[in-house]
Amino acid sequence: MLDIGRLVRLVVILGLASTTYILYRAWETRRVRRTLVLQASCKDVAQYPHEDRLWGYDLMRQRQEAIKEGRLMPLYAKQFATYGKTWEENFMGTRLINTADKENIQHIATTPDHFGRNFSQRGRVGWPFTGRSVMSTDGAEWKHSRNLINPTFSRAEMSDIDGLGVYLDRLISLIPEDGQTFDIQPLFQKLFIDISTEFLFGKSMNSLLPDNPFDYEKFYAALERSLTGLMQRRQAGNMRSIRYAYDPEWKQAYTEVHAYIDERVAEALEKTSSSSPPTEAPEGKHRKYVLLQEMAKQIRDPIELRYQIIGVFLPARDTTSTLLSNALFNLARNPHIWDQLRQTALQLDPEKLTFESLKSLKDFRNVIFETLRLQGPSGRSQTAAKRDTVLPRGGGADGQSAILVKRGTHLSSNVWAMHHDPHLYPEPFVFKPERWAGKRQSWEFVPFLGGPRICPANQQVLTYATYTLVRLTREYAVIENRDPVLQYVELTKMTTRSRNGVKISLKR
């Protein structure tokens, strides 16, 4: 028989125990936070003056307007100039700290035990499309993915410049001969999708080939819709589940992208199955590291493999192409710098270009660095605090004191705003490659970020971008801007590129 008295006693004891536990946890949390504040002499961080203090919807609306008008990053620059280098906002009910302070950006990037991705709900919004991969995980899971990826970007792989030549020949064959106006941005997108699908999947998409049976335009449209959906969810914060509860178009778009990737995955699993003979390298050459095949040797689950490779395919497909498009955007508006690059390029033997020789071309490097500073495709890095911790700067009226960062707080390292800080870069909105002459690398310039999660492709990007610029400046004597809009209007997706494309003419 049920003893009511004993049951009531049990419920009371359990209630008391859980209340004691909750009170203890709250006391412990306060104690830890107070200790952190005292130890680091933390002060309060500046707060964004929200009209909507509950959800911060006013700021969200401002950002959506700015995205529509292609000026999101300049809006950030204005806000950092007004509220200081570090300030906190209410991001749809979540605390979010924005920082453009070098000390904080470095601290977040180099303290992975305190700041990470996996913890961030915001980072998970794209998971049906992007899944778990090097981009979205932390700790041992991230390390495993990163170890698989790193050899793709080894010196041996990047030294193989010969492979690029054929793609550049195809690109040049599509450039109008007679100085007609054309948009080079979509051509660069095709160039880098072809190059990256070769080294990632072992099979190029060959979108630059006119008689290619693969429907690149359809795939590209699906990819763009998938990325737009991803961005919309990130922007909607905690409202995303209500706002995008029913969105079959997004699902259809990323399913199309998955279908292409899944075919490559099936091929890689087949190639690396125990019954397939190992592939031999052509005589005198090293065997190329095809990332998907190397991954398939360790991961046999096709869904896991799909997401692992998407984590590299997405950043690969439009970043270098955006960098080069932006470089030509700037060069078309500064043709005298094109002339200088051409003088250097004409003295080179295109047959003898190597990783080292490309790296030593300082004037090309300066143009690439200045483009990355002015319009870097990856302007913000999002993380979340995995525990109660501190940031070295942002506290007090002068922003020079440390600040407390509570567990779960989201952080946005705004590298773009740091790269436009007039104290670090005089005339920050002017394209001036010469500012890089003699300048040493430091945390003031981190287009690829830094620390353990630094972009693994950073050296590859610089090599491929230099090679492409050398080939184009050798080939064409004159570049002209053909866009009546002179300023850069952003198109914000996963990365930021030029909304108006890059309309130019090139003459021999």
Ligand code: HEM
């Ligand atoms: C102009 C070109 C590029 C720029 C400016 C760039 C920039 C960046 C930045 C800033 C990060 C750190 C992101 C963060 O922590 O929030 C990153 C990470 C990453 N990038 Fe790039 N990237 C470029 C090209 C590429 C390419 C071509 C690939 C692949 C072939 C690539 C693969 C990756 C991967 C896999 C990560 C994640 C690394 C990790 O979390 O361990 N990136 N990139």
